[in-house]
Amino acid sequence: MDKPHRIRRRERRRRRAVPAALAAAGLALTAGLTACGNAAEVREPGTRVARDGRSIGLLLPDNTDRFDTFDRPLIERRIAELCRECRVEFASAQADVATQQQQVDAMITKGVRVLVLDAVDSRSLRSSVERAREAGIEVVAYDRLVEGPVSAYVSFDGEQVGRLQGEALLRALGDDARGGQIVMMNGAATDPNSASFKKGALAPLRGKVTIGKAYDTAEWRPVNAHINMSGAIASLGADNIDGVYSANDGLAAGVVSALKSAGIRPLPPVTGQDAELAGIQRIVAGDQYMSVYKPFRLEARAAAEMAVALVRGQAPNRVATGTVDSPTTRDIPSVLLTPIAVTAADIEDTVIADGMYTVEQICVPKFAADCERAGLTP
Structure with missing residues (x-):
């Protein structure tokens, strides 16, 4: 187990539970449709398209x-x-x-x-x-x-994504995984990927930790993850959540905002997926433990x-x-x-090495000190 997470967990258990705050985060998706170009010929739905169309x-x-x-x-x-x-x-x-x-x-x-x-x-x-x-x-x-x-399908191995997340969460908990309690913030029940992620994550987690609460997060919306996590904190108690399985970085944003709103310090390890810029920055700052990079x-x-x-x-x-x-x-x-797990130690060899982000994009002034501690310098 990473030493900072072990220390944080023990500190968290020593102090009294903090009353859960239920304020929902104001997270929203950008509005506005992208317009399509005009086709040269308009056809009514149901008619066959030209076989030589491009x-x-x-x-x-x-x-x-x-x-x-x-x-x-x-x-x-x-x-x-x-x-x-x-x-x-x-x-x-x-x-x-x-x-x-x-x-x-x-x-x-x-x-x-x-x-x-x-x-x-x-x-x-x-x-x-x-x-x-x-x-x-x-x-x-x-x-x-x-x-x-x-006719065809392209994606990443969903079960492997979940396994990477579950295994990383166990590593973050270390010896404290035995008897530890986690919350599972799964994706939308309407998305078949969610079932694959969940199945993959449960393979290493089952029998190792107690799943105190589990949610299928409607529409993959961060605000719904925030609401769910606030409910979990109120139900389980702020000192009784040792880790959070979050199916992607968007949900992790909602989870972290709920934990912070409840006054929980230090934060328990939280997983993610997609290696979004905001997710990578949360990892650098120590608010999120890992993400899954999908090239x-x-x-x-x-x-x-x-x-x-x-x-x-x-x-x-x-x-x-x-x-x-x-x-x-x-x-x-x-x-x-094949997906790839990313923690703070892996950022330089994954998303930076592949040209997904530059150090300058990650290490904006807000995260400059965190980046220096993580060894990320321009």
Whole structure:
């Protein structure tokens, strides 16, 4: 166990419980839709698209830093490299299912040949995927496996993500894991990735720690994680939470804000995922123990290559490394990439070495002293 976390845990147990604060954090997603370009020819939904079409739709679930900074530009750039005649039609759903359903219909109307879809809700988008397929559109499921007749799937090994998180949390607890109590802040129940993360995390955690409270966090919203965590603190007591399994960095933000609002010092170890800039900065500051780095360049590259292959009438198998099954479709050609755990000791060799962030981006004045302690200097 890391010495600072051992000391903090003992200090936390020596002092009295701090009354839980239930104020919700004012965390919100950026508003505003990204407009799609005008198609040369407009078709009504349900009609078959032109087999020689070169338009690719890209529908992402929200405008978080990850999708705006990495996934979208990486996918668009790789498509442009592979297919000069291809055009990308983009829209963001702003984490709203109905909006994304309308966007799928708009892509059908525009006559896109292939749709790269990261579904807000994998079940609710099934009928949209079916309509797209009826119109002759090939669908590449991106990052999460949407239900319906998809042609290909690209993501990371979800169970391995969860295992990395669970194992890291046990390392942070060290000898105190035995008899320790944690809170599990899982992702949205409507996302199949959440089930994979949870299954992977429970493999090392089960039998080693007590799970005092577990939540499925609606819509992956940080504010919901804050509310859930505040409830856990009120129920379990501030001194009786030794660690928090948080499924991603967004939820970790909500968890940490709830812990701080309750006056809990020092903070217990908290996990995360996606290696968001804010998450990496929380790790440097000691507010979050770890994240999971998923090299988005590889994921975006595979999705772009599958989309271009399908545009050209080729099977995605030339890109796929295996197959997966969804609740509705079997043997989907897939690429499942390997995630990487990141703690303060790993930042320089992972996200900085891969060019995801620079030291200057991480070590803004607010975190300058923390960066110096962590050995991160420009």
